[in-house]
Amino acid sequence: MKAHDGMYIDGAWRPAAGQDVIEVVNPADEQVIGTVPAGTAADVDTAVRAARAALPGWTATPPAERAARLTALRDVLDARRDEIAETVTAELGAPLKFSQAVHAAVPIAVAGSYAELAGTYAFEEKVGNSTVYQEPIGVVGAITPWNYPLHQIVAKAAPALAAGCAIVLKPAENTPLVAQLFAEAVHEAGLPAGVFNLVTGLGPVAGQALAEHPGVDLVSFTGSTAVGRHIASIAGAAVKKVALELGGKSANVILPDADLAKAVNVGVANVMSNSGQTCSAWTRMLVHRDRYDEAVELAAQAAAKYGERIGPVVSARQQERVLGYIGKGVAEGARLVAGSAEPPRETGYFVSPTVFAEVTPDMTIAQEEIFGPVLSVLRYEDEEDALRIANGTVYGLAGAVWAGDEARAVAFARRMDTGQVDINGGRFNPLAPFGGYKQSGVGRELGAHGLAEYLQTKSLQF
Ligand code: NAP
Ligand code: MG
Numbered sequence: 001m002k003a004h005d006g007m008y009i010d011g012a013w014r015p016a017a018g019q020d021v022i023e024v025v026n027p028a029d030e031q032v033i034g035t036v037p038a039g040t041a042a043d044v045d046t047a048v049r050a051a052r053a054a055l056p057g058w059t060a061t062p063p064a065e066r067a068a069r070l071t072a073l074r075d076v077l078d079a080r081r082d083e084i085a086e087t088v089t090a091e092l093g094a095p096l097k098f099s100q101a102v103h104a105a106v107p108i109a110v111a112g113s114y115a116e117l118a119g120t121y122a123f124e125e126k127v128g129n130s131t132v133y134q135e136p137i138g139v140v141g142a143i144t145p146w147n148y149p150l151h152q153i154v155a156k157a158a159p160a161l162a163a164g165c166a167i168v169l170k171p172a173e174n175t176p177l178v179a180q181l182f183a184e185a186v187h188e189a190g191l192p193a194g195v196f197n198l199v200t201g202l203g204p205v206a207g208q209a210l211a212e213h214p215g216v217d218l219v220s221f222t223g224s225t226a227v228g229r230h231i232a233s234i235a236g237a238a239v240k241k242v243a244l245e246l247g248g249k250s251a252n253v254i255l256p257d258a259d260l261a262k263a264v265n266v267g268v269a270n271v272m273s274n275s276g277q278t279c280s281a282w283t284r285m286l287v288h289r290d291r292y293d294e295a296v297e298l299a300a301q302a303a304a305k306y307g308e309r310i311g312p313v314v315s316a317r318q319q320e321r322v323l324g325y326i327g328k329g330v331a332e333g334a335r336l337v338a339g340s341a342e343p344p345r346e347t348g349y350f351v352s353p354t355v356f357a358e359v360t361p362d363m364t365i366a367q368e369e370i371f372g373p374v375l376s377v378l379r380y381e382d383e384e385d386a387l388r389i390a391n392g393t394v395y396g397l398a399g400a401v402w403a404g405d406e407a408r409a410v411a412f413a414r415r416m417d418t419g420q421v422d423i424n425g426g427r428f429n430p431l432a433p434f435g436g437y438k439q440s441g442v443g444r445e446l447g448a449h450g451l452a453e454y455l456q457t458k459s460l461q462f
Helices: 041-059 063-079 081-092 096-120 149-163 177-188 203-212 225-237 260-276 289-305 316-331 383-390 406-414 447-452
Strands: 006-009 012-015 021-026 031-037 124-127 130-136 139-143 166-170 196-198 218-222 241-245 251-254 284-288 335-338 354-359 374-380 399-402 455-461
Touching: 006 041, 006 177, 021 081, 031 177, 041 130, 041 139, 041 166, 041 196, 041 203, 063 081, 063 096, 063 149, 063 177, 081 096, 081 149, 081 177, 096 149, 096 260, 096 447, 139 149, 139 203, 149 166, 149 177, 149 218, 149 447, 166 203, 177 196, 203 218, 203 225, 218 225, 225 241, 251 260, 251 383, 260 289, 260 374, 260 399, 284 289, 284 383, 289 335, 289 354, 289 374, 316 335, 316 354, 316 374, 374 383, 383 406, 399 406
Parallel strands: 139 166, 139 218, 166 196, 218 241, 251 284, 251 399, 284 374, 354 374
Antiparallel strands: 006 012, 006 196, 021 031, 124 130, 130 455, 335 354
């Protein structure tokens, strides 16, 4: 798609307040593929005013009508799924097949789920002599990252719209084109002017202005823990609600009686997909000492198969960061069994699929989010040791448990300090609440739990 040189505000593409632009780069070949305006506080202010003006009308729109608009939005996204996939491939670098299967298909499914929920959710309930109403929280400031660029936009915009909120979106600077495509889709779907607004720009400028704006009632952020902490402090000072989807260092716990080959192969695929740029990735594989060597061998073989199949990471900065972590793993004494701290190609921001063995829980590569195709394999002595290691980071976003006996896996998962756990390879569920324990975040996205984030309650007594 062709980039717009304006902001989508109050139902139309309007010139930006300033002249600065952001260059969008294809990370696979380092070519500039377009430019978008770099918004300022003035653009954010115009967008928030448009959202405030549109809010009363949208809030008063019956849920069935909001559901109809969301169905139309889902249908437009579905009709443009090839274009979505091509756009994400161009600006993120993901292989086209993965963009089709995940970057396009998942947000279409999520938009569909909110089209349905908008029409069926109980916005009203009786509690004794009270009627409790779930009312929209107001104007939402949404700040999103680049790793699943359309999914992260839809996971905020769709429930906000279903709830009756108005939105201003500041997408990641690396992936603004699919955000513009989404704004076009909102327009085509016939959402009223001002209900959804887009301001492209840099985090510390446009993102900061959005988080600080007094006309924003809820800031919903997905990205790094460092920026999330900063945004939470701004929102806290203004006593406004905040939702945070942050990083992770999730554990893939392979209990001794598990199908080892399956657990290792699925685990490696989980880490390598999207070139490791997944907040919920199982980047720590925990294996019983009796099966450790076998697991390392299987993981190294599996990683080698991904060599030519994974895309680049998103930017030169991200490549440098990930390669730096690989160097640090070697320096701290972990054993590299696949991959390298050297870039595999001269052009494009590629990183080789990398596996470390002999990783101990105190190492940097066992504690910090790398956000690249890097797996750490750790050894445990018994189940209690595995649990201590699994819970031994500041994060708690996702995880996996594998066991021959499902009840044993469930019992282990219930003791993990984390928001989601896949049992023996359980499938992704777009209706299941997604979000973090501990420093992985505040609040939940997706399904009915994700809708509730955009509502506040009022009770009337009779
Ligand atoms: P980031 O800086 O946290 O970016 C997330 C979003 O916040 C982007 O839209 C960003 O704008 C914006 N932002 C940055 N500074 C801001 C500020 N002061 N006020 C308001 N908004 C601000 O993440 P990143 O730099 O893209 O990636 C860094 C690391 O974060 C990664 O290596 C990874 O570990 C982690 N990360 C996690 C997730 C996740 O899903 N949990 C997603 C992405 C990254 P810009 O695009 O202009 O920076
Ligand atoms: Mg950043």
